[in-house]
Amino acid sequence: MTGTNAIELKSITKTFGSVVANKDVSLSVRKGEILSLLGENGSGKTTLMNMLSGIYYPDSGEIYINGEKVDIRSPKDSFDLGIGMIHQHFKLVDLFTAAENIVLGMKGKTKVDMKAVVEKINGLCEKYGFELDPYKKIYNMSVSEKQTVEIIKTLYRGANILILDEPTAVLTPQETRTLFKILKKMREDGKAIIIITHKLMEVLELSDRVSVLRKGEYVGTVNTNEATELSLTEMMVGEKVTLDIERPEPVDVNPRIIIKDVSCSDKNGIKVLDNINLTVNSGEILGIAGIAGSGQKELLEIVAGLQSVDSGSVTYCPPDSDKCQELIGKSPLQIRNLGVALSFVPEDRLGMGLVGSMGMTGNMMLRSYRSGTKFFTDRKSPKKLSEDIVKQLGVVTPDISTPVRRLSGGNVQKVLIGREIAASPTVLMTAYAVRGLDINTSYTIYHLLNEQKKKGVAVVYVGEDLDVLLALCDKIMVLCSGRISGIVDARSATKEQLGLMMTKHSEETEVGDNDK
Amino acid sequence: MEFIISILKAMFTPVFFSKAVSQGMPLLFGATGEIITEKAGHLNLGIPGIMYMGGIGGITGAFIYEMSVENPVGAVGVIIAVLSALLFSVVGGLIYSVLTISLHANQNVTGLALTTFGVGLGNFLGGSLSKLANSPGQINVKLTGDAFRTTLPFLKDLTSKGGFVGGFAQMFLSYGFLTYVAIIVALLAAYFLNKTRYGLALRAIGESPATADAAGINVTRYKYFATCIGAGIAGLGGLYYVMEYFGGTWQNNGFGDRGWLAIALVIFALWKPVRAIWGSIVFGGLYILFASVTLSTAMTEILNMLPYLVTLIVLIVSSFRKKREYQPPQSLGLSYFREDR
Numbered sequence: 001m002t003g004t005n006a007i008e009l010k011s012i013t014k015t016f017g018s019v020v021a022n023k024d025v026s027l028s029v030r031k032g033e034i035l036s037l038l039g040e041n042g043s044g045k046t047t048l049m050n051m052l053s054g055i056y057y058p059d060s061g062e063i064y065i066n067g068e069k070v071d072i073r074s075p076k077d078s079f080d081l082g083i084g085m086i087h088q089h090f091k092l093v094d095l096f097t098a099a100e101n102i103v104l105g106m107k108g109k110t111k112v113d114m115k116a117v118v119e120k121i122n123g124l125c126e127k128y129g130f131e132l133d134p135y136k137k138i139y140n141m142s143v144s145e146k147q148t149v150e151i152i153k154t155l156y157r158g159a160n161i162l163i164l165d166e167p168t169a170v171l172t173p174q175e176t177r178t179l180f181k182i183l184k185k186m187r188e189d190g191k192a193i194i195i196i197t198h199k200l201m202e203v204l205e206l207s208d209r210v211s212v213l214r215k216g217e218y219v220g221t222v223n224t225n226e227a228t229e230l231s232l233t234e235m236m237v238g239e240k241v242t243l244d245i246e247r248p249e250p251v252d253v254n255p256r257i258i259i260k261d262v263s264c265s266d267k268n269g270i271k272v273l274d275n276i277n278l279t280v281n282s283g284e285i286l287g288i289a290g291i292a293g294s295g296q297k298e299l300l301e302i303v304a305g306l307q308s309v310d311s312g313s314v315t316y317c318p319p320d321s322d323k324c325q326e327l328i329g330k331s332p333l334q335i336r337n338l339g340v341a342l343s344f345v346p347e348d349r350l351g352m353g354l355v356g357s358m359g360m361t362g363n364m365m366l367r368s369y370r371s372g373t374k375f376f377t378d379r380k381s382p383k384k385l386s387e388d389i390v391k392q393l394g395v396v397t398p399d400i401s402t403p404v405r406r407l408s409g410g411n412v413q414k415v416l417i418g419r420e421i422a423a424s425p426t427v428l429m430t431a432y433a434v435r436g437l438d439i440n441t442s443y444t445i446y447h448l449l450n451e452q453k454k455k456g457v458a459v460v461y462v463g464e465d466l467d468v469l470l471a472l473c474d475k476i477m478v479l480c481s482g483r484i485s486g487i488v489d490a491r492s493a494t495k496e497q498l499g500l501m502m503t504k505h506s507e508e509t510e511v512g513d514n515d516k
Numbered sequence: 517m518e519f520i521i522s523i524l525k526a527m528f529t530p531v532f533f534s535k536a537v538s539q540g541m542p543l544l545f546g547a548t549g550e551i552i553t554e555k556a557g558h559l560n561l562g563i564p565g566i567m568y569m570g571g572i573g574g575i576t577g578a579f580i581y582e583m584s585v586e587n588p589v590g591a592v593g594v595i596i597a598v599l600s601a602l603l604f605s606v607v608g609g610l611i612y613s614v615l616t617i618s619l620h621a622n623q624n625v626t627g628l629a630l631t632t633f634g635v636g637l638g639n640f641l642g643g644s645l646s647k648l649a650n651s652p653g654q655i656n657v658k659l660t661g662d663a664f665r666t667t668l669p670f671l672k673d674l675t676s677k678g679g680f681v682g683g684f685a686q687m688f689l690s691y692g693f694l695t696y697v698a699i700i701v702a703l704l705a706a707y708f709l710n711k712t713r714y715g716l717a718l719r720a721i722g723e724s725p726a727t728a729d730a731a732g733i734n735v736t737r738y739k740y741f742a743t744c745i746g747a748g749i750a751g752l753g754g755l756y757y758v759m760e761y762f763g764g765t766w767q768n769n770g771f772g773d774r775g776w777l778a779i780a781l782v783i784f785a786l787w788k789p790v791r792a793i794w795g796s797i798v799f800g801g802l803y804i805l806f807a808s809v810t811l812s813t814a815m816t817e818i819l820n821m822l823p824y825l826v827t828l829i830v831l832i833v834s835s836f837r838k839k840r841e842y843q844p845p846q847s848l849g850l851s852y853f854r855e856d857r
Contacts, residue, residue: 106713
């Protein structure tokens with residue numbers, strides 16, 4: 001079986017507008033092999049794989065499946081070639097049983113012979129060691145069971161090439177071990193498997209070879225038995241890039257927010273934050289690094305009063321008095337009035353904080369509508385504020401009444417941050433503030449944050465780019481699976497150090513209680 | 517107490533049952549059509565208008581046939597009436613489909629507009645036809661109506677026997693063919709939805725169109741077919757009302773609020789066609805309860821409320837029970853945009 005490449009990608013390039021997601025990527029997977037695709041967030045792993053599953057079409061480059069050149073234009077083409085992709089977000093009908101989901105969309109006789117379907121599913125389960133009740137409804141299933149359904153769905157359709165997008169992100173360690181056992185069995189069966197991940201431990205344990213992507217570019221492929229955690233981290237984060245970001249010395253450093261023993265769980269009862277202890281100082285920029293979904297969002301939301309905690313306390317110490325106050329239990333409005341501002345840039349920039357169909361003035365008023373006289377709102381000051389933001393931050397917009405949804409991403413972010421800064425907060429929290437922005441706009445935003453820092457504001461910067469974090473922040477806290485894996489001085493820390501802290505996965509984390 | 521007993525006495529007779537059935541069948545047609553539509557994720561509030569269109573369509577077809585042919589035959593009238601009822605209602609469904617599926621218009625607004633349109637169209641055509649027929653406010657296609665009402669030839673012998681046989685015949689055999697069609701269509705719909713590959717795909721679309729799309733199902737085509745076929749079935753409900761129930765007589769606004777009752781029945785039946793069969797008879801019974809007991813006007817109005825009241829209670833109970841199977845399709849009322857690629 002070995003010797004033939006199940007998949008071969010030759011100089012694949014894909015761009016979205018001006019953003020290059022994949023640049024000249026070539027890699028290959030043999031039959032009966034597990035290949036790990038390693039890279040930081042936004043390094044283009046998922047985009048690359050989506051070109052195999054027919055969701056995107058490459059701008060240039062060639063794809064060969066089993067030695068033949070192919071043209072994958074739709075998910076159906078991908079199915080027909082025997083490629084099955086298991087996405088992070090499962091595509092299942094909750095109300096259906098596992099068997100119904102598996103057979104959905106398949107051609108065949110008008111009447112569905114459920115017995116035969118179930119038999120075939122059971123056969124697959126036995127062959128690879130899955131455990132699944134085909135008659136169980138999806139809404140009664142745990143995350144790992146749903147994943148099993150997705151995997152069997154692709155196998156049922158005769159997939160020989162499996163692509164798993166961060167399959168272990170949602171699993172407990174025990175479930176991960178079971179999954180790995182199954183994947184190894186599939187490898188023995190001659191299937192080609194690609195797993196997208198950024199957990200080094202898993203890469204080393206499971207895969208035969210590792211291909212590394214960095215910022216959309218192909219770095220290289222190594223055999224796993226020749227790789228170490230350190231060598232992989234180096235490949236992943238790359239050489240340190242010196243950025244010309246100004247970093248003023250901290251002024252007037254005082255504790256502003258003290259987070260003590262904070263833990264919180266998501267709706268499935270899985271711990272998202274575990275025992276967080278952190279002090280945010282005024283006049284400093286605190287960076288938060290971590291793989292997406294390590295608890296960054298929850299941490300900021302807890303401080304802003306948007307998320308409830310299981311235990312712990314968050315204390316706020318205002319600059320002009322010694323009276324510290326507990327923030328937990330206060331409403332988001334009360335917290336905001338104390339001067340804690342959250343400017344959050346989620347995956348879709350308009351998702352949180354701005355109303356897309358309203359103009360800049362309207363969006364400014366979301367913060368100030370209470371301050372009008374009696375019954376009528378005050379439109380003049382928000383209008384002036386909008387004009388100021390346009391002037392000071394260089395927002396490109398035809399008019400301040402243009403719906404913000406029509407502005408480009410960078411400009412939307414400027415509006416959001418401008419509004420938060422205008423309230424002269426004492427704590428400014430930003431998440432992914434420069435996501436998707438070009439370099440110039442990013443620098444404008446760094447500059448804004450630095451200005452706040454000089455004013456003595458406590459700034460929290462959740463970021464993805466390690467180079468930026470190292471150049472901009474004073475301290476960097478690294479989160480890994482909801483725990484603090486360390487707080488380092490950004491002036492002396494190295495990229496490798498951060499990379500290792502982000503991916504180091506201690507085995508005893510996440511006590512598995514997600515089967516309700 | 518005595519009052520309640522008098523009501524119960526009136527209810528538990530074969531004659532009352534058969535009246536309830538003939539009241540219920542238009543609702544069953546409407547509900548079956550609406551269930552198929554809703555399973556595709558489209559809340560068609562145009563069903564009352566579509567049923568209206570089916571009714572006027574049928575009567576128009578039969579009227580023109582009876583007017584233009586010297587010796588019209590009842591059976592031909594039946595076929596023409598059925599076809600023209602289907603034509604009218606499917607066109608109604610098509611209007612709704614184009615607006616909500618292709619143009620992503622708001623389903624509720626479109627549905628309500630379609631109901632207004634359907635009622636208006638019915639009344640307009642009804643008025644025009646009655647002018648042609650020279651009988652103000654009314655049209656009668658007695659021949660076709662009688663053909664629709666044809667029952668088994670030996671029914672009289674059976675019902676006159678009385679006792680169990682008579683009661684049975686009165687309850688189950690005393691209807692025209694459309695009654696049986698209604699029940700067969702509901703049973704077929706249940707089989708289609710639950711046992712077939714296409715039914716599975718249709719239900720998947722109503723629950724999660726993105727999932728269905730990813731599984732290679734043509735979401736748009738299914739939605740069109742479900743909405744149009746659903747409209748066609750609902751249109752037969754209007755036809756039933758004017759032909760079998762009213763014997764081929766059209767009266768403007770005669771159909772009343774039965775269309776809304778059909779939509780209420782969908783909720784009562786928890787989106788299951790088989791439940792809709794007995795549900796329609798219950799609703800039919802509640803709907804005519806006032807006529808079988810002598811009551812003050814106020815009391816009559818209260819009894820008229822009963823079907824809606826029962827629907828409300830079912831809604832409350834089913835949302836308390838929180839069972840996922842009892843809930844409406846998850847993406848009901850939402851337009852489906854394929855994710856940007």
